[in-house]
Amino acid sequence: TVVAEKINFWRFISHFRMVHRGSFFAQLKTTTVRKLLPESWGFLCPVHTPDGSPCGLLNHLAHKCKIATKSVDTKAIPGLISQLGVTEAPSASVEDSVVVMLDGRILGFCSPQQARVIGDTLRYWKVEGTHGVPAELEIGYIPNSNGGQYPGLYMFSQAARMYRPVKYLPLEKEDFVGPFEQPFMSIACTEPEIISGDSTHVEFDPTNILSILANQTPFSDFNQSPRNMYQCQMGKQTMGTPGTALKYRTDNKSYRLQTGQTPVVRPPLYNEYGLDNFPNGTNAVVAVISYTGYDMDDAMIINKSAHERGFGHGTVYKTKKIDLAEDNGGRRGRGGNVKKLFGFAPGGLVRAQWRATLDDDGLIAVGMKVKEGDIIAASHTVTKDPITGEYVNRDGITHLHKYKEHEEAFVEEIKMLGTDTGGDEPCQMLSIRLRIPRSPVIGDKFSSRHGQKGVCSQKWPAMDMPFSESGIQPDVIINPHAFPSRMTIGMFVESLAGKAGCLHGVAQDSTPFKFKDKAGETAVEYFGHQLKRAGFNYYGNEPMYSGITGQELGADIYMGVVYYQRLRHMVNDKFQVRTTGPVTALTGQPIKGRAKGGGIRVGEMERDSLIAHGTAFLLQDRLMNCSDYQKAWICRGCGSFLSAQPTVNQYGHRKGVNASNVRCRRCSTKATGSEPRSDTWEDGRGDKFVGGSDVTVVAVPGVLRYLDVELAAMGVKMKFDITP
Structure with missing residues (x-):
């Protein structure tokens, strides 16, 4: 069971497309179960899987993959295949008869050549929609092979099967194929790859193999595979818009981006799934430049003015509950056990400082700012009057409930909750929804849609930011060293596309596999011509000027518009x-x-x-x-912590342990009675000893003494050398 978390809408929809192999496979040492196999092409996304231990085990359905939820009507199938030459018993005249099965039930036998023809004929009728062959029927023909699967014609019509649409070339219509039949079919990925006389199907779109989230990564065909995998994970950790009914929700914790925007660069699927209703990030002007030295190692500099205008500003909503029934130490039952009520005790003392934050009903006012230790509710004990049936307070004492979190918050909403039984008892539970504003601070995590994550290292004043000839200042500065080893070329292309889209006022299509490597059909040429028409550099570079000296920088700077996401990992939650x-x-x-x-x-x-x-x-x-500093007595003679012990003072009961009354039990000898009284000492049991006075105090880690005791329990002695 997985809880459908609503951190953002992307995470929410991903939960319903998730497929897990099971915890048993996670323990296996072999990697076979994690591999991409031919039958999973188009059914399970090759990109949308975590890195690490669940890799290849926790998968997501491709966005065109469907699950059969009911069995289809197959009563016409037995009659059709008997017309096509299937016999109920294997023929003695045919050497290699193969079986024909429907949902595990043997319908008959035929030759391998007949089985291929029958499979092709049934598929033609299926796509054509004639002869009563259902469109969701899976027809898997397995040819004879040396050591492969058992040959035959296998058909499946029951529920709980995966199927996906491809184009059937003989009729140019949609056909549904399943994972069992797919490895034995010839399906071309694109139109130019169709082999005449061999290919029977072609993909409607090469992106059909990707999940919903993997399809949202712009120009993912330009990126290294692990970066696309990272983006699928980070897209689900973004502070976005978890839902449209936020006002009425009472999640324990929810995140919200206040300044969400629709991306300038996006695939058509973005609109198809209505993701504009749940914005997940902000379009930022990004410059790729090493500036100030605060952008080393994936750090990014944010323009302070952009930050003040609301760039990346988010809110955390938390819900706190106060249950008076739990305060009693009992559970809420079916009436008669109400022992507390919210509000000030009638006739009791009510201080002015309580009134400053609480309303007349004893609850904090909506919109109040609360910090640690502030009073958020008041309650009082009651007993039920047996005559009138009313709840009466007898002690006049008001009990206070305080806010215990360290972070300041605003009271967004207050709800009084009744009982589950729906009786007429007074409300015993209070739900307080708190709003915590979270503006980006140094150390908060951001990422582009290409797995390029980084932390905010500095909010740089706008007057010191570099600026272009047209007066544009970047919102975000990232270091050029973020690109060579990661090879996220898709981010460069998105920057070009975003810049061109902003200049022409159009949303740019970022569907993968759209551009080719041939001259005249590349992404750079397509977007470069748009930039050129708008009067900008063909390659997206611009001369920029230092915000500190005002001089032109020695190199042209790559600057464009990239969609940035603010992730939920914030310093205020982790420091x-x-x-x-x-x-x-x-x-x-x-x-x-x-x-x-x-x-x-x-x-x-x-x-x-x-x-x-x-x-x-x-x-x-x-x-x-700073860890476990302790002062301990130790004997210089035998070098042991364990033998030093305090003595009983023979001249009085003065408190304190000092050098005059600590002795080593191991180095001392039992007194005979002839020794001077000043040389003898007594332990706590009345025995007297002489000697053992060569003890001193040393500073040691407390765990060292613990180790000494543990080893002594096993008969191992530790000896320490003491030097002044």
Whole structure:
């Protein structure tokens, strides 16, 4: 079972096209189950699958693939095949009789040559729509082979089958084929690939093999395959528009992009699926230039003025619930157990500071800004009067409910929720919808539609941004080094197409496999001529001027319009800070976990990096001082932590453990009674000892003492050398 998350609409529709092989296959060491096979062509998308452990196991249906939901009427089939020469028993005169089956039921036998003719004839009638052959019937002819599948003519008509449309060449009409018959058919990908006398079908469009999301990647045929896979994953993590009924939804957490736009460069499928109702990003003017040094390693510089105008501005909506029945420690039942009500206690004390944020009903006002520790609701205890049946408060005490999150938020909506039983009990649950504005900050993640992800490294003032001769300043600056190794040429083409589309006021078609490599039919020529007609450089380059000095830059800069997505990975959800906080009881080291105020582990690789950097003394700070620093008593003689023990003061009960009353039990000897009283010491059980005074205090990691104890339990002694 998968929860249909509505992070954005792309993720939502992907859930309903998802196909998983099952958790059993995820454990297999073999890669056979993950491979692309001929029968999956056009049924499962080769691009829309995750990278990593679920690769090839978690697939998505191609956008033209359909699932048969009901069985089709096949009562005419037995009569038709008997007319075509199928006999109920295999003929003795034919050496190699092959079986003819319908949904696993044997209808008869015939020769292999007859089986091919029968299959072709049934297919012709099927596409033609005559003789009662249903259009969704799957007709799989398997020829004789050496070690291949068992030969025969197999037909399938039941539900739960995949099928897809292709063009049947003899009739130039639509034919539905299934995954069983496809490997034994000759289907050409494009019209020029049709082989006369061999090809029986041709694809309607080469993009039919791709899923809905993979089809949204513009010019994906120009990109390296892994980049298209990354985009399919990142498109589902975008802060977009999760739905049109956002006002009425109460999801635990939802993301929304406030400034969504329709892309200038998009395939016709974008309109076919109505994705304009759910905008997923923003058209940005992008310059490819190494400027300021803040754009290294996939970082991107955002124009501060574009940011102030709302570029990438998003909102997070959270829903908090206050359940009075849970506060009682009990569960809501069928009447009679209401022990609390929302509101101020009648006749009780109501402070002015409570009134500042709460309305008369004891609930926070809509539109209020709340921060950690603010009061969001008030309640009071009640008992039911047996005579009047009313709920009465007897103690006059108002209980307060506070906002516990660290981040400031605005109250968007308040709902009082009744019981599931629909009785006339007072409402016991309060639902508060909070709105958290999230403007892009340094460290927030963005990506283009080509798997080119990056983080915002700086919001650069517009006055210092480079500008073109026409006065255009880029919204986003990315580093040229993002392209050579990744080979996302589709992003260059999108930049050209977006620029041309903006200048001419048209939406550009970005369907893959549309352009060819022949002269006069390339993407560069198509969009370059449009740019030239608008008075811009044929190749999309422009002379630009430094925003700092005003001088023309030494090289022309590639600048165009690219659709950028803001991803849901934000610094405000991920940053982790700790000075002091909770520690593990066993070792004294900080706990892990952002929610619990834990620390970040300095592991083996970080340790090696510090040593390699020549800052080895930092290890003492990271691994001891800031982790589990402890002061411990140790004996200089035997070098053990475990034998040092406090003594009982013979002259009084002064508190504190110091050098005068800590001794080593192992290095001491039992007192005989003849020793001076000042030289003897007593443990807590009344035994007296002499010696063992050579102890000192050392600073050690707490886990070292824990290790010493663990080894001692197994009979292994640790000895330490103590030097001043």
